[in-house]
Amino acid sequence: MSNHQNEITPLIHIVNHYQCELGEGPVWDAKRNSIIWLDIIKGNIHEYNITNSVFNTTSVHQMIGSFALCEDGHFVAALQQGLYFINKFTGEQKLIAQPEIHLPQNRFNDGKCDPAGRFWAGTMSTKDEEGVGNVYMLDKKEQLSIMIEQVTISNGLAWSLDHKTLYYIDTPTYAIVAYDYDLVSGQINNKRVVINFEKSEGYPDGMTIDTEGMLWIAHWGGWQVSRWDPNTGQKLSHFKLPVEKVTSCTFGGENYTDLYITSAKVGLTDQELQQQPLAGSLFVIPFCGFKGIAPIEFQGVGF
Numbered sequence: 001m002s003n004h005q006n007e008i009t010p011l012i013h014i015v016n017h018y019q020c021e022l023g024e025g026p027v028w029d030a031k032r033n034s035i036i037w038l039d040i041i042k043g044n045i046h047e048y049n050i051t052n053s054v055f056n057t058t059s060v061h062q063m064i065g066s067f068a069l070c071e072d073g074h075f076v077a078a079l080q081q082g083l084y085f086i087n088k089f090t091g092e093q094k095l096i097a098q099p100e101i102h103l104p105q106n107r108f109n110d111g112k113c114d115p116a117g118r119f120w121a122g123t124m125s126t127k128d129e130e131g132v133g134n135v136y137m138l139d140k141k142e143q144l145s146i147m148i149e150q151v152t153i154s155n156g157l158a159w160s161l162d163h164k165t166l167y168y169i170d171t172p173t174y175a176i177v178a179y180d181y182d183l184v185s186g187q188i189n190n191k192r193v194v195i196n197f198e199k200s201e202g203y204p205d206g207m208t209i210d211t212e213g214m215l216w217i218a219h220w221g222g223w224q225v226s227r228w229d230p231n232t233g234q235k236l237s238h239f240k241l242p243v244e245k246v247t248s249c250t251f252g253g254e255n256y257t258d259l260y261i262t263s264a265k266v267g268l269t270d271q272e273l274q275q276q277p278l279a280g281s282l283f284v285i286p287f288c289g290f291k292g293i294a295p296i297e298f299q300g301v302g303f
């Protein structure tokens with residue numbers, strides 16, 4: 001099957017010279033013409049404005065796993081210790097929920113809004129414990145539900161274009177699973193594996209979907225992002241990157257034609273850092289040949 005993959009080598013740029021320890025969570029903000037991403041370990045939210053090239057950093061003073069834009073322009077975020085609203089301009093935090101206060105070794109990780117504007121985010125152990133994470137759903141009334149239990153490193157989330165399927169990654173499984181998804185209630189069922197990763201290509205990490213319903217997956221330890229057909233499980237193409245730890249990707253730009261890709265340098269040796277001096281950068285592939293969809297905003301008001 002791999003013989004038929006279409007390997008593409010387009011122009012890959014770095015967005016700016018900032019390098020994260022653990023870059024993650026890219027989100028395109030169309031209202032501001034900005035790309036926003038995270039450094040999980042440093043607890044920073046970074047924003048680079050494409051219009052005026054201004055780079056801005058907001059510290060949240062603890063680890064941050066993921067965030068989504070709110071309708072009012074602020075953020076809903078999954079921090080180390082729980083879910084919060086974050087004022088985009090002042091950095092002020094407003095606690096929403098701490099569902100794992102009894103699991104102090106856990107932290108929140110990847111998250112995203114579903115097509116109904118509810119924020120989903122999962123957790124993981126910071127001590128490499130298996131099966132102690134969960135995936136939560138926060139609705140606009142700030143009610144929290146557990147949606148998936150006993151996961152290890154909760155990562156990529158994407159919903160199908162017809163809003164009937166949730167795709168999900170628990171990284172150590174090397175698999176992408178699908179669930180039937182109910183748009184009205186958010187309930188999921190009928191879990192099945194739709195994609196299996198070759199272990200030699202790294203771990204599946206962050207994920208997004210394009211306008212053809214194909215999944216884009218970042219390879220932690222695999223030097224690439226790849227495009228997959230979740231209906232057949234087939235790998236369709238990939239973009240190679242000059243860094244080993246590729247963490248997440250999303251489409252941005254005026255028509256969502258640019259692919260933004262985050263990466264990490266955490267855990268690399270000095271020798272490895274010499275071999276991949278751009279590790280931790282935010283990359284962009286302008287006019288990558290595919291299009292994405294706008295990120296869904298959280299249908300609730302934080303401030």
Ligand code: CA
Pocket residue numbers: 024109110155156205206247248
């Ligand atoms: Ca991740």
